Amino acid sequence: MITLRTATRADLPVIADILANVQGQADPALDVEAQRTALAADLENWFGRDEPESLLSIIELDGVPVGRLRVVRWPDRIFLGGIQVHPDHQERGIGTELITALIEEARASGRELQLTVDKINIGARRLYQRLGFRTESETVDELHLVIPVGA
Ligand SMILES: CC(C)(COP(=O)(O)OP(=O)(O)OC[C@H]1O[C@@H](n2cnc3c(N)ncnc32)[C@H](O)[C@@H]1OP(=O)(O)O)[C@@H](O)C(=O)NCCC(=O)NCCS
Known part of the structure; x- marks a missing residue:
C-alpha cells in the first residue's frame, strides 16, 4: 500500500x-555516493526554509520509504513541486496513483494543478500527458504543465 507522511529532519x-539515485539514473557518470553526501548537507541547510504553503512528504510502500513528494497548496492553485520515486520502485504505478490523487484534490476544490518538467525528461512528460496535463507555457529548457479548472 502506498502512503504519505510528512517528512522530518530525520528523513x-x-x-x-532517493535524490542521488534518481540523479544517478539520469546521469550514469554521476558518483552517487558523493552526491548523496553533498545532497544530505544541502538538505540540512534547506530544511525548514521552504515556503509555508509547501508540504514535503515521504512516499512509503508498505511502510518503506521509496520516494519524495513536494506539493505547494495555495487558495487558487496546487503546484506539484517535485516527485521522485527511487529507481528500484519506478514503473509500478506509484507516480500515477499519487498524481491522480492530486488531480482529484485539485478538481474537488476548484483549483488548477500546475507543475514544471524538463523538456529532456521524456518519460515524465509521457506520464503527465497520459494523466491529462496540457502545456501552458515553456522556457528554453522547461514546460509548464497544467490541469486547468474544469478540465
Ligand atoms: C516520474 C516518476 C515520478 C513516475 O513515477 P513512477 O512510480 O515510476 O510512475 P508510474 O509507474 O505510475 O508510471 C510510469 C511512467 O513514468 C515514466 N518513467 C518511468 N521511469 C522514469 C524516469 N526514470 N524518469 C522519468 N519518467 C519515468 C514512464 O515513462 C511511465 O510513463 P508511461 O506509463 O506513460 O509509459 C518516476 O519515474 C521518477 O521518480 N522519475 C525520476 C524523477 C523525475 O523525473 N521526476 C519528475 C520530475 S518533473
Whole structure:
C-alpha cells in the first residue's frame, strides 16, 4: 500500500539517498555516493526554509520509504513541486496513483494543478500527458504543465 507522511529532519538522509539515485539514473557518470553526501548537507541547510504553503512528504510502500513528494497548496492553485520515486520502485504505478490523487484534490476544490518538467525528461512528460496535463507555457529548457479548472 502506498502512503504519505510528512517528512522530518530525520528523513533527510533517506531523501538524499532517493535524490542521488534518481540523479544517478539520469546521469550514469554521476558518483552517487558523493552526491548523496553533498545532497544530505544541502538538505540540512534547506530544511525548514521552504515556503509555508509547501508540504514535503515521504512516499512509503508498505511502510518503506521509496520516494519524495513536494506539493505547494495555495487558495487558487496546487503546484506539484517535485516527485521522485527511487529507481528500484519506478514503473509500478506509484507516480500515477499519487498524481491522480492530486488531480482529484485539485478538481474537488476548484483549483488548477500546475507543475514544471524538463523538456529532456521524456518519460515524465509521457506520464503527465497520459494523466491529462496540457502545456501552458515553456522556457528554453522547461514546460509548464497544467490541469486547468474544469478540465
Ligand atoms: C516520474 C516518476 C515520478 C513516475 O513515477 P513512477 O512510480 O515510476 O510512475 P508510474 O509507474 O505510475 O508510471 C510510469 C511512467 O513514468 C515514466 N518513467 C518511468 N521511469 C522514469 C524516469 N526514470 N524518469 C522519468 N519518467 C519515468 C514512464 O515513462 C511511465 O510513463 P508511461 O506509463 O506513460 O509509459 C518516476 O519515474 C521518477 O521518480 N522519475 C525520476 C524523477 C523525475 O523525473 N521526476 C519528475 C520530475 S518533473
